[in-house]
Amino acid sequence: MNLEEARKTIRNAKHIAVLSGAGMSTESGLPDFRSQKGIYNTLTTALTFRIELFRIYPQRFYRVIGPFYQQCVSAEPNAGHRALAELERRGKTVEIATQNVDCLHQKAGSSHVYEVHGTIDTVSCRKCHGHFKASQFATVFAQGKVPHCPTCGKVLKPDLVFFGEALPDEPMRLAQLAFLNADLAMVLGTSLKVGPANQLPCCRVDGTPLFIINQDPTCLDDVADFVSHEKIGEILPRLIEA
């Protein structure tokens, strides 16, 4: 469908399910993980994010994630995040499953956000199961040092999903339900290469329109009803113009 038809589809939609990925946040100045300029190719390798390695060398992980945490805290939502929040303000149900850990959807004002890869906003202790706001350890993060549990002294782990860990049940369940119940599905800023979150758009009921906005082509472009390779922050605000 063309831009005008896409706009009409959004206008008529009552329940929108969104899957967002790194492309959404790069427009806010955050690095992604996989691209050539991404974290895995510049600061470190994907190995750093393996749970087994984190358990042995947490300092190696925090040297990288410390600066990334700072970047997330100071990043601002962009026009794409704001457009989704605006749709919610107009009375639509907008449920967002995000692979991003930076809380930018929440900062923009979206209230139904399912963080399928976890969040950088909190940290947990695997020994005493203490749960803390990451901001409590902002100075430690800034120095790239390892934060320790205030209760038992054990190394704290960010509530991000590491390689080798299962995705959190509840956000995935809610995300699947969102796609099942949606009358419009959107994929924003992900190439759909990382499972199992990349399966979410396939949970939609047959006939539910699918929109894909991503810089690179994805495996679902052929079956999508509207595809754009423009920046999300440029195309999405145009799509929701009243």
Ligand SMILES: [Zn+2]
């Ligand atoms: Zn503890």
